[in-house]
Amino acid sequence: MLKQTEGSRGVADAIALCRPEVICAYPISPQTHIVEALGVMVKSGKLTQCEFVNVESEFAAMSACIGSSAAGARTYTATASQGLLYMAEAVFNASGLGLPIVMTLANRAIGAPINIWNDHGDSMAMRDSGWIQLYAETNQEALDLHIQAFRLAEELSVPVMVCMDGFILTHAYERVDVPTQEQVDAFLPPFRPRQVLDPVKPISIGAMVGPEAFMEVRYLAHAQQEKAVDSIARIGADFQASFGRESGGLLRTYRTEDADIIVVALGSVLGTIEDTVDELRAEGKRVGVVGLTAFRPFPTVALREALGHCSRVIVLEKALAVGVGGIVTADVKASLAGLPVETTTVIAGLGGRPILKTSLRKMFDEASSGALKPMTFLDLNMDAVNREMERVG
């Protein structure tokens, strides 16, 4: 059904259609509207056979999710920013235990300085947590990715984080197509846990593992994520077949076929880049975009295929590894190993700084003239930076 609705509400509707059994979350902007909506659905009896647990922290939220998932319940939570870091220990634990929890991350910057606006600093900090990470470009995709996420998580026994840009998506009203219960039921079978806490067949979950087997356990987690590369593509294709629209998959290319310069980015900024590309194409410039939907596992082979023919790749990153620069860049470079492709990092949009088409055009211009530095901060106010540097000496 077509609906003009807020991104958060669309996600809440999608989650409800997935028949979650336990929802447990702690409020933090910009995630709040999602869990508020779900809370109302459970309390009013619209969403049945589901427990909504109000906890005292994100650490408790993820911990309760661990318990409920280990007990065989389809489990959902949502958080952002400080909340994700507050639950970090349990985030790693959930993936280590192979629990197919689905979590929405309403991407938001990490403090200090405290900042509630969007960037990808939070999810990037959990890059190596063992969770699958999918990034939504639009509200429709956010909604669709959640439906796919449960299937992916439960097929592989790996938790999935669906990242959607805070405010830009979560609080934006857009038209979305909310599927019917029958459609979702046909796509998403009931949860059959790989292992479960059951008095009839008692098992111990979470035992200590020593040096003689720890490497193997970690390798198996890695192998499972490598499997996820195929699963993400397959489930995305299945989704398209059942729902009639393209959503998900590993990555999406836009006008890249004959492109000299290709931008790689994640999330909602892709729309702005695509618009800029259209303008530049109209002027005869050979530019294109690759949007990464899957960041973990990293779609190395697909990306190499998508980028291999161009001369310059710009990785536009909404997060910063202080002391290094880009985060996604390292993985992009690794997938291009041995190919004559120049790779440039552009850090943009930190803490909600708008990423403007004019700035992107300038970036493309500099890239084609060879003036774009290997590491650029988009729209950085150097006057302010220099003043502060002088002041502190």
Add this chain to the structure above:
Amino acid sequence: MSVQTIKFYQTGSFVVGNRLLEPGQRSVQSDPERSNALTSGHRACQGCGEALGARYAIDAAMRATAGNMIAVNATGCLEVFSTMSPETSWQIPWVHSLFGNAASVATGVAAALKAKGRTDIRVVAQGGDGGTVDIGFGCLSGMFERDDDVLYICYDNQGYMNTGVQRSSATPPAARTATTDVVGPEPGNVFGQGKSGPLIAMAHGIKYVATATVADLRDLEYKVERAMSFRGARYIHILVPCPLGWGSASRDTIQMARLAKETGIFPVFEAEGGQVVNVAKIRSKVPVEAYLSKQRRYAHLFGRSPRPDVVAHLQEMADDNIRKFGLVDNVAEEAY
């Protein structure tokens, strides 16, 4: 899973259930067919109070639930000695997640069971004093406050034993730990700090709070069974002497627990809805010195440069407990 039959190494002792008594007078522990949550072969130290307390508590919970239960364990000695992969001593569904989140994991298990309509399966969470009253305290308080259907059991050995005997907020004053060494003007742990898990649990107004020790295992079993007769959040705090951390003889574990109770150092009581409803009276009052002097963690109070002032201070604290909880009839004041 293969179920291990129960082996008895001792006969006749109180601990294994008075097997020299007439069958009718024997305890359930003397029956090889009894519930058996934690089998032998685990790696606890000799004389470990925590291993004993956990087995009795979880066995009692198994009896009370006819085996329909799930246990959640915090990181700590109990977790480490009972489950080194690929082995496990647990004969029940058991999950360990982290050090500080056992209460929340249990909340999640209980929520899952409720959503599935399986509230016939009960949930018990357990952890050491550190996992309970320190790092896990936020999660515990949340679980209490929401009145989630979980029995939380704290095995209090008064320190972080698994990491090599460091101070926790349950470490008593004057006790030596690796982080409260017997150096400086106030040797051992300082006075005026620490907290009482059971009293704070009671302040949440939860259905049932009890303390127990491994010296009175019948009492412990009764309290677990009583706890399982309620729905909602419940808490049992068990004193479990740790020979390694306390510097007491392995054979003295039961005696240490008994002396902790008989001196008034560790009040044994039950509370319902935030009110004390029952206290275990001291049978014959013992001065704290009898308890302290058997543990190397208090050795600096005796010997060459004794500290009778510190011993007297500890005695005052014990006497205070006796008054507050009415542990001895003739000195009972108002119930706490």
